[in-house]
Amino acid sequence: MTDVTVSPEQRRMARLAFVAAGTAVVVVLVAAGVRAGAGLVLTGAAGTVIALVGAWWFLAHRGLVRWLGGLLVVLAPLTVVVLYVQARLAWVVVVCALLWFVALACGRRALAANGVTARPVELEVPRPRRPFLIMNPRSGDGKVGRFGLPGLATALGAEVRVLDGSQDVAALARRALDDGADLLGVAGGDGTQAVVAGIAAQRGVPFMVISAGTRNHFALDLGLDRDDPRRCLDALTDGVEVRVDLCVAGDRTFVNNASFGAYAEVVRSPAYREGKTRTTLEMLPDLLNGPRSTALRLQAGGAWLAGAQAVLVSNNPYGSSDLAGLGRRPRLDGGVLGVLAVTVRDAAEAAGLLRGRRRSDAVLMRTSTEVVITADTPLLPVGVDGEAVMMTTPVRCVVRPGALRVRVPRHRPGAPQPRPELDWARLRELALS
Numbered sequence: 001m002t003d004v005t006v007s008p009e010q011r012r013m014a015r016l017a018f019v020a021a022g023t024a025v026v027v028v029l030v031a032a033g034v035r036a037g038a039g040l041v042l043t044g045a046a047g048t049v050i051a052l053v054g055a056w057w058f059l060a061h062r063g064l065v066r067w068l069g070g071l072l073v074v075l076a077p078l079t080v081v082v083l084y085v086q087a088r089l090a091w092v093v094v095v096c097a098l099l100w101f102v103a104l105a106c107g108r109r110a111l112a113a114n115g116v117t118a119r120p121v122e123l124e125v126p127r128p129r130r131p132f133l134i135m136n137p138r139s140g141d142g143k144v145g146r147f148g149l150p151g152l153a154t155a156l157g158a159e160v161r162v163l164d165g166s167q168d169v170a171a172l173a174r175r176a177l178d179d180g181a182d183l184l185g186v187a188g189g190d191g192t193q194a195v196v197a198g199i200a201a202q203r204g205v206p207f208m209v210i211s212a213g214t215r216n217h218f219a220l221d222l223g224l225d226r227d228d229p230r231r232c233l234d235a236l237t238d239g240v241e242v243r244v245d246l247c248v249a250g251d252r253t254f255v256n257n258a259s260f261g262a263y264a265e266v267v268r269s270p271a272y273r274e275g276k277t278r279t280t281l282e283m284l285p286d287l288l289n290g291p292r293s294t295a296l297r298l299q300a301g302g303a304w305l306a307g308a309q310a311v312l313v314s315n316n317p318y319g320s321s322d323l324a325g326l327g328r329r330p331r332l333d334g335g336v337l338g339v340l341a342v343t344v345r346d347a348a349e350a351a352g353l354l355r356g357r358r359r360s361d362a363v364l365m366r367t368s369t370e371v372v373i374t375a376d377t378p379l380l381p382v383g384v385d386g387e388a389v390m391m392t393t394p395v396r397c398v399v400r401p402g403a404l405r406v407r408v409p410r411h412r413p414g415a416p417q418p419r420p421e422l423d424w425a426r427l428r429e430l431a432l433s
Contacts, residue, residue, distance in 0.1 A: 006433045013110035014430035020103035024096040031092050047080035107422050110430055120333050122240040128206070128407070131158040131236055132181035134172060134196060135212065136188030138165075143212040144187050147230050156236045158185070173199045181205070183407060187212035187229065190256050191387035197404055198253030201246050206405040208235055218255045221329045222406060223414040234409035244332040246403040247315045250391040252384045254315060255404075258397055259383040260373050261296050261310040262342075296375055300339045301368035307343055308364070313371050313397045314338035335401035336367040371397040 028041055054072025057065050084093050133153050137144045144150065150160045159181070161172055173184050173196045184200045185208030186193045193209060200207040210232040211219035222244070225231040249258035296308045316329045317338030329338075341364040373380070374394040382391045 006430055010110045010430050011433055013106045014427045017103045017107035017110060017427055018431055020099045020106065024099040024103070027095055027099070028089075028092055031089055043083055044080050047076045051076040104422060107424075107427050110427060111423060120242040120244065120331070122242055122410075125206070125239075125241045125407070127239070128183035128236065130181050131183040131185060131208070132173075132176035133158050133160050133185040133187065133208070133210070134163065134169060134192070135160060135186075135210075136163045136192055138163075139188040139192075139213045140216075141214070143229055147212070147228070149187055149210065149212060149229060149233070152230060152233055153236070156233060158236060163188075169195050170199060177203050177205065183208055185210060185407075189213040190215070190218050190385040193218055194253050194255045194385045197246060197255055198248075200405070201253075201400070201403045204405075206241055206407045208232070208239075208407045221332055222408055223412050224408065225413050231409060231412070234411070235407045238410050239407045240410050242333075242406050242408060243402040244404050244406055245315055245335060246400045247313075247337060247397065248400065249313065249382060249384055249397045250395050252382075252389060252391075254385045256385050257312055257314040257338075257383075258385075258395075259310070259312050260380065260395070261308065296341075296373055298339070298341060298374070299372045300337075300366055300370075303366065305341050305364055308341040310342045311373060312338075312340040313373075314340070315399070317365075317367055333402060334367075335399060336369055337371055337397060337399050339366050339368055339371055340364070369399055373397070 025041060051073050054069040054076065057069025058073060059069075061069065081093055084090060135144045135150055135153075144162070150162055153160050159176070161167075161176075163169070169192055176184065177199070183206050184196050186196045187210035190213060193213075197207050209219050209222060209224060211224050211226045211229045213219070216224075216226045219226055219232070222242075247254050247258070252258075295306070296311050297304065297306045298308060298311055314329070314337065316332050316334045316336060318340075319328050319330060343364075372394050378393060379390045380393050380395060382389050382395060
């Protein structure tokens with residue numbers, strides 16, 4: 001048990017989670033009789049395992065095996081439901097589903113109670129005199145034009161450069177600083193933001209994020225409004241400054257993450273931009289099982305790991321339930337890299353991975369200030385904030401604590417609290433405290 005103080009609400013929610021989960025099992029046993037009920041409970045567990053195996057087959061194979069895996073994913077839980085209905089226990093399925101919903105909700109609330117993180121320190125700074133904003137009209141399905149961002153920013157005193165596809169973003173940013181700009185901002189994807197953020201940090205000027213990209217992960221973790229990028233422009237007139245970490249992989253800066261192995265290979269595919277899901281499904285079998293799979297070796301915080309298929313190095317660790325670097329980070333100023341390495345060889349490890357990464361031997365998690373990635377090839381594909389590049393091995397990733405000054409609106413939604421992983425062992429500690 002940790003030394004963290006347990007609140008009465010945490011204790012109550014943890015106990016309610018166990019009561020709801022236990023009641024779900026009791027309902028089955030009582031409704032069907034102890035012997036038949038035990039059989040139905042085991043049937044439900046078997047259906048879950050079969051569905052997880054089917055998911056692995058679907059991801060790691062093609063052709064007939066993939067179709068069979070897809071059928072298992074659909075038919076296994078459906079068969080369990082049919083068996084319950086045949087036993088005239090359809091109402092039990094509904095009641096148990098509601099009870100498990102309550103158990104999960106109470107469990108996550110209990111675990112999230114101590115997970116609230118303070119907002120970064122906000123500094124009062126003078127309003128920028130010559131802000132320079134770079135806007136990509138193609139990002140986010142045309143958000144720049146749809147929300148009229150260039151005109152709004154110009155009216156607020158900013159110089160705006162709208163990209164036409166041929167400009168060198170880094171050169172534009174450096175030229176603007178040489179001409180006297182005292183703030184650099186980007187309305188575009190995270191990859192473009194990372195390039196300009198690196199230059200802003202190097203020259204010691206503040207950086208501004210406008211959430212005009214597709215996913216806007218960096219904007220989300222800064223607490224900005226991802227639905228209406230116009231609200232980000234409030235930083236020009238009523239803004240404060242926060243300090244966040246900036247990271248480097250090789251010679252490339254990143255604000256979110258650098259990915260290696262399976263994910264980086266998918267990002268590198270020319271077809272990825274046009275059809276991300278289709279391309280991923282087509283490439284995964286070779287990346288997980290075939291000759292294209294690159295076994296990675298990494299050193300992080302004095303520990304070595306060999307044979308990883310995918311490695312994600314992030315600017316501060318992601319929330320505990322995120323495996324793909326598509327979720328939320330509780331903070332951006334922790335001064336550490338988040339390291340996530342995945343090694344999946346068979347259906348059993350895949351099932352453990354899908355159940356939750358803390359309980360899976362297929363996943364290694366840690367934090368470090370430096371990570372070194374090596375492979376048996378001289379060049380390694382890397383996804384740097386979603387942009388595919390080739391880097392010479394070994395690739396060294398480091399964090400630069402507080403290196404980036406970010407100007408944000410004084411009034412903004414704030415970063416949503418990451419949803420905690422449902423850790424039953426931790427819940428038991430809370431319930432018994």
